[in-house]
Amino acid sequence: MVKIDGKTMTCGLLGNPVEHTMSPAIHNTLAELQGHSLVYVPFLVDHGKLGQAVAGARALHIKGLNVTVPYKTEVMQYVKELDPLAQQIGAVNTLVETEEGYKGYNTDMPGLYRAMVSEGIRIEEEKVIVLGAGGAARAVCFLLAFHKAKQVYLLNRTVDKAQKIAEEVNGFLGKELVVSMALQDYDRLPDEKMLAIQATSVGLAPHDDEVVIDEPAFYEKVHTGYDLIYRPLETKFMKCVKAAGGAAYHGLKMLLYQGIIAYELWNHVFVSEEQAEVVYEAMKEAMGI
Numbered sequence: 001m002v003k004i005d006g007k008t009m010t011c012g013l014l015g016n017p018v019e020h021t022m023s024p025a026i027h028n029t030l031a032e033l034q035g036h037s038l039v040y041v042p043f044l045v046d047h048g049k050l051g052q053a054v055a056g057a058r059a060l061h062i063k064g065l066n067v068t069v070p071y072k073t074e075v076m077q078y079v080k081e082l083d084p085l086a087q088q089i090g091a092v093n094t095l096v097e098t099e100e101g102y103k104g105y106n107t108d109m110p111g112l113y114r115a116m117v118s119e120g121i122r123i124e125e126e127k128v129i130v131l132g133a134g135g136a137a138r139a140v141c142f143l144l145a146f147h148k149a150k151q152v153y154l155l156n157r158t159v160d161k162a163q164k165i166a167e168e169v170n171g172f173l174g175k176e177l178v179v180s181m182a183l184q185d186y187d188r189l190p191d192e193k194m195l196a197i198q199a200t201s202v203g204l205a206p207h208d209d210e211v212v213i214d215e216p217a218f219y220e221k222v223h224t225g226y227d228l229i230y231r232p233l234e235t236k237f238m239k240c241v242k243a244a245g246g247a248a249y250h251g252l253k254m255l256l257y258q259g260i261i262a263y264e265l266w267n268h269v270f271v272s273e274e275q276a277e278v279v280y281e282a283m284k285e286a287m288g289i
């Protein structure tokens with residue numbers, strides 16, 4: 001248990017809603033493991049009050065903040081400085097206090113990368129299927145570009161949105177990395193097994209039985225499936241991947257590592273894999289599993 005005194009640092013989460021967040025379990029466990037006098041609390045920010053919340057946090061010397069739905073884009077206008085990766089992705093989920101104001105970072109994508117590395121999943125030189133074209137899928141496509149994936153097939157219900165992301169990423173890279181497609185056109189994918197990242201909101205609890213593509217023929221093209229969803233811990237997408245003989249992972253480790261990277265930025269420390277394991281167990285306990 002952290003001893004609270006006059007030197008205790010405060011960190012927290014800005015979002016709406018915040019009551020189901022697992023971030024306090026991540027950061028308060030890290031504070032204990034690292035021996036820091038730091039407490040992390042969720043802050044419910046009413047709609048239209050984000051600017052006031054950030055200014056208030058700054059006035060109170062809140063050391064670091066996470067930002068969640070629906071404020072990851074809006075918060076960009078309230079930071080003093082933006083990390084280049086966050087600027088490219090167009091979303092900020094972490095604020096770090098500096099002398100001038102907050103600096104905005106995106107730790108979701110480095111978090112996903114660290115989670116994949118910890119599971120032994122490779123991106124470099126790989127052909128990758130991405131399902132979805134929302135904020136998370138867009139960020140995943142930039143991550144795949146940064147880590148030199150060989151080809152990205154971006155499948156979405158609304159093809160225009162996939163096309164827009166493809167144009168942005170390809171324009172940034174100066175080459176045709178991302179190919180946009182409609183979901184039902186999966187049979188035009190190359191006849192080989194690939195990594196598939198599920199970045200739609202389909203299958204999120206309580207809709208556990210839903211999946212964006214139901215046909216077994218699609219899963220014949222998947223050797224590894226990574227679902228960004230972590231509620232439930234085994235999604236229908238993961239079940240489909242496994243039924244076709246592939247390996248499947250949920251998004252809880254992505255959440256773990258985005259938190260760990262934020263904590264490292266706030267405190268200028270490194271969190272070891274052993275400590276990450278302890279935090280992961282605390283998260284599962286907080287989830288009741």
Ligand code: NAP
Binds near residue numbers: 108137156252
């Ligand atoms: P978003 O911007 O709202 O995008 C939602 C995506 O899901 C769009 O591609 C949308 O397709 C698709 N979709 C929704 N309903 C559909 C349906 N009935 N049929 C087909 N496609 C459908 O959401 P987001 O912010 O990108 O987040 C996506 C998921 O990632 C969420 O479930 C979130 O929980 C997860 N996530 C996890 C982490 C983590 O730490 N593990 C971090 C971030 C996000 P259209 O474009 O056609 O509407």
